[in-house]
Amino acid sequence: MDAATPPDLFEAENQTLLVARSAYQRHDGLEEAPCRQALGDLLVAYERLLRETRRLVRRSDRAELDMNQLNLRLQDLAAQLEYRANHDPLTGVLNRAAIIERVNQQLRSGGLALIVLDIDHFKRINDSFGHPVGDRVILGVVACLQAVVPPTAQVGRVGGEEFTVVLPGQGHDTAMPVAEALRQAIESHRFDLPDGSGITASFGLSCLAQGGTFDNAYGLADEALYVAKRGGRNRVSLAPCSRHLPAA
Numbered sequence: 001m002d003a004a005t006p007p008d009l010f011e012a013e014n015q016t017l018l019v020a021r022s023a024y025q026r027h028d029g030l031e032e033a034p035c036r037q038a039l040g041d042l043l044v045a046y047e048r049l050l051r052e053t054r055r056l057v058r059r060s061d062r063a064e065l066d067m068n069q070l071n072l073r074l075q076d077l078a079a080q081l082e083y084r085a086n087h088d089p090l091t092g093v094l095n096r097a098a099i100i101e102r103v104n105q106q107l108r109s110g111g112l113a114l115i116v117l118d119i120d121h122f123k124r125i126n127d128s129f130g131h132p133v134g135d136r137v138i139l140g141v142v143a144c145l146q147a148v149v150p151p152t153a154q155v156g157r158v159g160g161e162e163f164t165v166v167l168p169g170q171g172h173d174t175a176m177p178v179a180e181a182l183r184q185a186i187e188s189h190r191f192d193l194p195d196g197s198g199i200t201a202s203f204g205l206s207c208l209a210q211g212g213t214f215d216n217a218y219g220l221a222d223e224a225l226y227v228a229k230r231g232g233r234n235r236v237s238l239a240p241c242s243r244h245l246p247a248a
Contacts, residue, residue: 088157090135091142099156099164103214106168111209113175115165116221117182120200120233122161129194137191137199144185149178164218172207172238179203179236187234200234207239 021043086098094102106112119125119141126134138161145155145165154166165182167175183203191199204225208217220239228237 091139091157093142093146093163094154094156096156096158099154099158099166100214102154102156103166103217106166107208107210107212107214107217109210110169111171111207111212112217113167113170113172113178113205113207114217114221115167115175115179115182115203115205116158116218116225117163117165117179117201117203118159118225118229119161120202120229125193125199133193137193140189140191141186141199141201144189145182148181148185153178158218164221170207172205175205175207176236176238179205183234183236202228202233203236204228205236205238 086094088095103112103114119137122134122137125137138157141163142155142157145163149155149165150167152168154168156164156166158164165178167178170178183201186199186201189199193199202225204221204223204227206217206220206224208220224237224239228235231237
């Protein structure tokens with residue numbers, strides 16, 4: 001049998017039918033005998049049963065194939081919906097809700113550092129050059145973040161021009177160099193604005209021990225961010241007491 005040909009599920013029945021048909025044809029002189037008539041009727045009914053059964057099996061196979069394809073499609077759609085629920089549609093990084101969930105989950109088992117950054121004078125960019133240029137700037141900033149952060153970091157967009165970087169298990173000693181590297185990456189990146197100007201960002205950093213919450217971490221980092229803004233922008237500011245926050 002050809003390897004590509006599926007086995008006949010009714011091979012035994014088919015052989016029985018062939019034997020019966022052969023016996024029926026050998027006794028063709030007994031047309032009027034009741035037994036031959038009964039055998040003939042049985043052959044006709046049996047052949048019809050096999051044809052119908054094969055048809056139903058083929059239909060069942062097609063239905064199973066369609067169901068498997070539908071299940072794969074549903075799994076794909078579910079994955080897409082989950083992705084869209086957790087990611088920013090413009091940049092592809094985590095959205096605010098996802099970042100909140102990840103930070104709270106991390107703080108239940110350990111500490112972390114949270115970097116909050118805001119693009120300096122972003123309103124001027126949108127007002128002067130339009131939102132498409134503003135979107136390109138946002139994408140450029142995200143590219144800078146993703147190029148610098150360590151593999152364990154999680155990047156999120158929590159506002160129009162505001163982003164977070166979550167550094168699980170990190171304290172201020174290791175998180176500050178990361179924040180500074182991010183600042184330098186954005187400052188040195190070529191954004192190709194129509195007026196040739198550059199882009200900078202201001203950073204706030206908080207470090208929390210196990211038992212804190214996103215609100216704790218974000219509130220402290222946001223306060224530090226505004227210290228950086230008031231200090232002239234394009235700088236990193238550390239929340240002064242964040243690393244001393246006790247665990248719950």
